[in-house]
Amino acid sequence: MAELTDPAKELAELCQRLSLPNKSRGDVYLASQFGVGPWSSDFYRIVFSIVERVDFVARIIEALDLDDDIKAEAQQSLEHIKNAFGQTSLMNTWNTAGYGYALLGPENARAIKMLSSQVRQKVSYPKLSNEDVENLLVEVGELEKWLAEHQLHEQDFIRQAIIEGVSQFKFRLERLSWLGWGYTVSSLRDVIGAYYALHSTVPKDNSAPVAEALLGKVQALVRKVYQKASTTKDIYETGEFMLKAYGAYSIALPNGISGLLT
Numbered sequence: 001m002a003e004l005t006d007p008a009k010e011l012a013e014l015c016q017r018l019s020l021p022n023k024s025r026g027d028v029y030l031a032s033q034f035g036v037g038p039w040s041s042d043f044y045r046i047v048f049s050i051v052e053r054v055d056f057v058a059r060i061i062e063a064l065d066l067d068d069d070i071k072a073e074a075q076q077s078l079e080h081i082k083n084a085f086g087q088t089s090l091m092n093t094w095n096t097a098g099y100g101y102a103l104l105g106p107e108n109a110r111a112i113k114m115l116s117s118q119v120r121q122k123v124s125y126p127k128l129s130n131e132d133v134e135n136l137l138v139e140v141g142e143l144e145k146w147l148a149e150h151q152l153h154e155q156d157f158i159r160q161a162i163i164e165g166v167s168q169f170k171f172r173l174e175r176l177s178w179l180g181w182g183y184t185v186s187s188l189r190d191v192i193g194a195y196y197a198l199h200s201t202v203p204k205d206n207s208a209p210v211a212e213a214l215l216g217k218v219q220a221l222v223r224k225v226y227q228k229a230s231t232t233k234d235i236y237e238t239g240e241f242m243l244k245a246y247g248a249y250s251i252a253l254p255n256g257i258s259g260l261l262t
Contacts, residue, residue: 005127006120007057012113014050015081019104026090026100034175042175047085049176054082057112057119064118077111125185132228133173140170143221150210158198162218165191169225185225192222 022029031038034046058078061071083089084103094100144166152159165187172184195218202211 003127004120004124006116006124007053007060008112008119009116011053011057011081012109012116015104015109015112016106018084019101019106019109021101022094024094026084026092026094029094029100030085030090036175042171045171046175047090049172050085051082054078060119060122061115063122064115066115066118074111074115077108080108081112126228128228136225136228137170137173139221139224140166140173143217144170146217147214150214152198152208152211152214155198155201155211158194158201159214161194161197162191162214165194166221188222188225191218195219195222 018030018033024032027038027043030047031040031043034043036042036046058075061074061078064071080103084100089099089103092099144163147159147163147166150159168187169184169191172187176184195215198211199215202208202215206212
């Protein structure tokens with residue numbers, strides 16, 4: 001059985017990875033860890049994603065059946081973690097007392113990690129291996145190439161929407177794997193939404209072979225991702241499977257705290 005993880009544990013592990021002493025300024029240090037340029041568009045996307053994950057964990061903890069003082073301490077630790085990625089922290093030396101390095105230290109990370117088992121009752125998902133990630137990246141790359149080479153005569157804006165959704169999924173898989181598998185698969189919701197928009201317009205007389213091929217390729221990718229993300233071994237018919245995947249990926253978004261694929 002695949003090892004399970006959850007948003008709180010992943011956030012704590014992220015803090016542990018980044019809480020290393022460094023004499024560079026916060027923005028320079030973090031950009032080097034992410035493999036992007038300081039204040040580039042990708043840098044903004046990554047920092048925003050981290051802050052979004054902190055807020056998500058905060059909402060989950062607030063909904064747990066815990067004593068108020070335990071919740072308050074956890075929320076304070078989350079606020080400290082969020083501040084590590086704020087402008088003041090990013091513009092100061094990473095090692096400066098009270099900023100990045102200290103805010104992500106063991107005291108705050110441990111407080112969140114200790115609530116992992118409770119958080120997992122609300123949201124959990126399998127932890128992907130490096131091999132799984134590499135295999136998915138190959139498949140995503142092949143789909144991106146096919147989408148770039150084929151156009152739809154009347155519904156090409158839907159193809160563009162699928163391209164954008166697949167690109168977002170690839171970015172999260174490549175750049176944000178440390179932020180969590182649940183966060184990554186949630187980006188497929190838009191891809192599935194575009195899939196249904198196209199599916200409803202494709203004629204049944206085989207007169208739109210490119211559109212039919214596109215639907216098949218998108219469905220194959222979503223099925224592969226869903227099988228890796230799911231804790232069950234169920235196999236679904238086309239309609240039921242895609243609807244269930246859409247619902248599961250919606251749950252993974254930060255505005256919900258229901259259990260993901262459990």
